[in-house]
Amino acid sequence: MKPALFSVLCEIKEKTVLSIRGIQEEDPPDAQLMRLDNMLLAEGVSGPEKRGRGGPMAVAATSGGCPNDNSIEHSDYRAKLSQIRQIYHSELEKYEQACSEFTTHVMNLLREQSRTRPISPKEIERMVNIIHGKFSTIQMQLKQSTCEAVMILRSRFLDARRKRRNFSKQATEVLNEYFYSHLSNPYPSEEAKEELAKKGGITVSQVSNWFGNKRIRYKKNMGKFQEEANIYAAKTAVDATNVVAQGNQANSPSTPNSASSGSFKMTNSGDSFINLQSLTSYQSSPVGANVQSQMDSLHHVIHQTGRYDTIVGNPLYTTQRIDVRCTEANGSWQDATTPSSITSPAGDPGSVNSDASN
DNA sequence: AATAATGATTTTTA
DNA sequence: TAAAAATCATTATT
Numbered sequence: 496m497k498p499a500l501f502s503v504l505c506e507i508k509e510k511t512v513l514s515i516r517g518i519q520e521e522d523p524p525d526a527q528l529m530r531l532d533n534m535l536l537a538e539g540v541s542g543p544e545k546r547g548r549g550g551p552m553a554v555a556a557t558s559g560g561c562p563n564d565n566s567i568e569h570s571d572y573r574a575k576l577s578q579i580r581q582i583y584h585s586e587l588e589k590y591e592q593a594c595s596e597f598t599t600h601v602m603n604l605l606r607e608q609s610r611t612r613p614i615s616p617k618e619i620e621r622m623v624n625i626i627h628g629k630f631s632t633i634q635m636q637l638k639q640s641t642c643e644a645v646m647i648l649r650s651r652f653l654d655a656r657r658k659r660r661n662f663s664k665q666a667t668e669v670l671n672e673y674f675y676s677h678l679s680n681p682y683p684s685e686e687a688k689e690e691l692a693k694k695g696g697i698t699v700s701q702v703s704n705w706f707g708n709k710r711i712r713y714k715k716n717m718g719k720f721q722e723e724a725n726i727y728a729a730k731t732a733v734d735a736t737n738v739v740a741q742g743n744q745a746n747s748p749s750t751p752n753s754a755s756s757g758s759f760k761m762t763n764s765g766d767s768f769i770n771l772q773s774l775t776s777y778q779s780s781p782v783g784a785n786v787q788s789q790m791d792s793l794h795h796v797i798h799q800t801g802r803y804d805t806i807v808g809n810p811l812y813t814t815q816r817i818d819v820r821c822t823e824a825n826g827s828w829q830d831a832t833t834p835s836s837i838t839s840p841a842g843d844p845g846s847v848n849s850d851a852s853n
Numbered sequence: 854a855a856t857a858a859t860g861a862t863t864t865t866t867a
Numbered sequence: 868t869a870a871a872a873a874t875c876a877t878t879a880t881t
Contacts, residue, residue: 658876707871711872
């Protein structure tokens with residue numbers, strides 16, 4: 496009886512055109528999926544668990560502990576990321592398992608039924624394809640939402656602008672020290688930046704940022720920075736003189752002025768320069784190498800003593816005049832916005848700063 | 854709560 | 868292309 500039924504079913508099938516027809520579907524829509532995959536891979540969500548931990552972790556232990564928050568934040572980020580990653584993988588696995596389970600289940604069912612009704616292998620294949628398609632769309636959704644989560648995480652943790660931390664005391668100390676002892680040319684070289692970064696427990700680009708900000712802000716109104724300028728200038732001045740006092744014999748005094756400004760364009764002010772030079776040499780024995788920084792420091796000290804009154808009295812005015820000093824003297828690390836109009840009411844004690852040059 | 858500081862980013866400039 | 872200048876967004880201070 497069975498064969499009869501079977502053949503009948505076959506006929507019906509033929510008539511109702513339930514048979515296979517266009518089996519052309521699938522797979523143009525893979526562009527998006529590729530994008531998601533790539534991104535997940537790039538973010539380290541998919542791909543091998545890279546717990547590489549080798550990195551620049553142990554930063555310079557030189558001189559004092561800098562907790563260095565950066566790494567803390569980073570590890571926080573990594574923790575969250577690995578959480579996402581974990582979820583992603585477990586979900587993915589679940590889906591894959593479910594998919595294969597369901598597929599085998601359906602196939603078994605169909606095979607069983609194929610005994611009592613006509614089912615071509617092509618139909619089974621098609622069925623399997625459909626199932627896989629369904630599951631892969633689910634997977635894609637998973638990938639998409641994972642991507643979203645990662646992006647959110649990124650914007651929250653990696654965008655340093657959003658989570659700014661002030662530098663440690665140590666870092667600002669080091670940076671300011673350099674800045675004020677190279678006030679005439681506060682452009683640290685790449686090596687110097689690395690050094691500073693190391694000492695301060697920050698990155699080189701942070702050093703660069705800091706100097707960029709510092710220069711512009713210092714220039715913008717120096718009055719505000721007078722205090723710390725004096726502090727650091729005095730500090731480094733003392734250091735410098737000490738150093739000089741100890742051992743300078745190495746260098747010959749034969750490298751006088753030229754050395755001082757180095758790569759800096761020293762527009763004019765020949766006389767004032769000489770002036771300062773004599774001053775410095777007077778204070779501290781002639782030195783070749785260190786001259787620059789000493790001059791900077793001293794400059795500050797002198798400067799301060801020279802016109803403390805005006806500083807106190809009229810900050811604005813002072814600033815401007817200092818500004819002028821910078822322009823004329825340095826001529827370079829920035830040009831003062833101030834017009835020459837305000838320029839020195841010549842003659843006053845302030846003229847001390849004409850020295851300021853370099 | 855208002856405002857100053859400050860580190861980072863973006864845009865402009867030389 | 869590096870530095871200046873403008874701007875943003877967060878943190879500190881009052």
